[in-house]
Amino acid sequence: xxxxxxxxxFDHVGSFLRPKALKDARSAYSEGQLSLTDLKKVQEVEIExxxxxxxxxxxxxxxxxxxxxxxxxLDFLWGLNGVGAYEQEASYKFHGAKTRTTNIELxxxxxxxPEHPFFADFEYLKSILPEGVEPKxxxxxxxxxxxxxxxxxxxPEFYGSWxxxxxxxxxxxxxxxxxxxxxxxxxxxxxxTTWAYLIARLLDDPENHEKYVKMCEDIVYVVNKLLQGLPExxxxxxxxxxxxxxxxxxxxxxxxxxAKYLGQLNYGTxxxxxxxxxxxxxxxxxxxWNQRNDVLIVLGLFTSKHPELEKYEEIKARLDxxxxxxxxxxxxxxTQCGFASTEEGNSLTQAEQWAxxxxxxxxxxxxxx
Numbered sequence: 243x244x245x246x247x248x249x250x251x252f253d254h255v256g257s258f259l260r261p262k263a264l265k266d267a268r269s270a271y272s273e274g275q276l277s278l279t280d281l282k283k284v285q286e287v288e289i290e291x292x293x294x295x296x297x298x299x300x301x302x303x304x305x306x307x308x309x310x311x312x313x314x315x316l317d318f319l320w321g322l323n324g325v326g327a328y329e330q331e332a333s334y335k336f337h338g339a340k341t342r343t344t345n346i347e348l349x350x351x352x353x354x355x356p357e358h359p360f361f362a363d364f365e366y367l368k369s370i371l372p373e374g375v376e377p378k379x380x381x382x383x384x385x386x387x388x389x390x391x392x393x394x395x396x397x398p399e400f401y402g403s404w405x406x407x408x409x410x411x412x413x414x415x416x417x418x419x420x421x422x423x424x425x426x427x428x429x430x431x432x433x434x435t436t437w438a439y440l441i442a443r444l445l446d447d448p449e450n451h452e453k454y455v456k457m458c459e460d461i462v463y464v465v466n467k468l469l470q471g472l473p474e475x476x477x478x479x480x481x482x483x484x485x486x487x488x489x490x491x492x493x494x495x496x497x498x499x500x501a502k503y504l505g506q507l508n509y510g511t512x513x514x515x516x517x518x519x520x521x522x523x524x525x526x527x528x529x530x531w532n533q534r535n536d537v538l539i540v541l542g543l544f545t546s547k548h549p550e551l552e553k554y555e556e557i558k559a560r561l562d563x564x565x566x567x568x569x570x571x572x573x574x575x576x577t578q579c580g581f582a583s584t585e586e587g588n589s590l591t592q593a594e595q596w597a598x599x600x601x602x603x604x605x606x607x608x609x610x611x
Contacts (some may be wrong), residue, residue, distance in 0.1 A: 248477070437497075558605075
């Protein structure tokens, strides 16, 4: 199989700090003081400004910053048919912060929604890009639904078997990616915190080991099924995230417990978090890459959580270590995560956000000159 999509050694995960005007507009909309049409106008103005900054800093694939959503995952998921939103009793407890209580649940059979609002948002992004720059779509992985936070608990109400549910979930995503492709998308990323959750469970809960192994196997099944038969020039990446909220994190631990499963996933690109000690060593890289010449490993050696700029010598030393497992042509650099997985954003300024990306670009230019 010959892949025909672009690879970038300087890339980014996708989300950016929300400007105050957008936060104010979204707050006014939620309180009934602003119409959806007027919210969209503010959103589009701010996305246009964002795109200019992304291009200016040297990115060849740009996103809308996820300005069209409040959460990195939930807004997309409840746009699928058969999925709805509700308020749960407890929120996610990060190391040092708590999130809001919104969650999603099954309300019927999961299916592709041709009227999903993210499609119109993508068309707007594509319409404002200069020549030579491609739009990048970021949506959550389907793994965020099965056996995560009660989201799939109601499956017996709608399905005769668990396998039937997984097949519908994969098909809904497959059709979603195909629709983005028809609209002009050639680079789509599925963001995924479930692997980090499974790392923690596999390490800390030996009594339920087989349960979590089955979850790993189910994710491989769903992801590879949804990717099967997609166009050769469609690049689908994944970001294996450990959680990111107000510069805090949710999970920690080496990728080693799940490396063999990641190595089976048929993605074209893997964004991996390696910005601090909680990420573990590079030992799992070889198994994740799995000798696949068309697969790119994007090392998140830079942090999006804090403004301090990493030293070139330290980045180069870590990259040299990674080269023991993966060739340079199959590596790239980015921050470990986006700058605002939710609209609250990380603890740095807009200027510090762009300085961080410019710093990464300078280092990439030195290494891949």
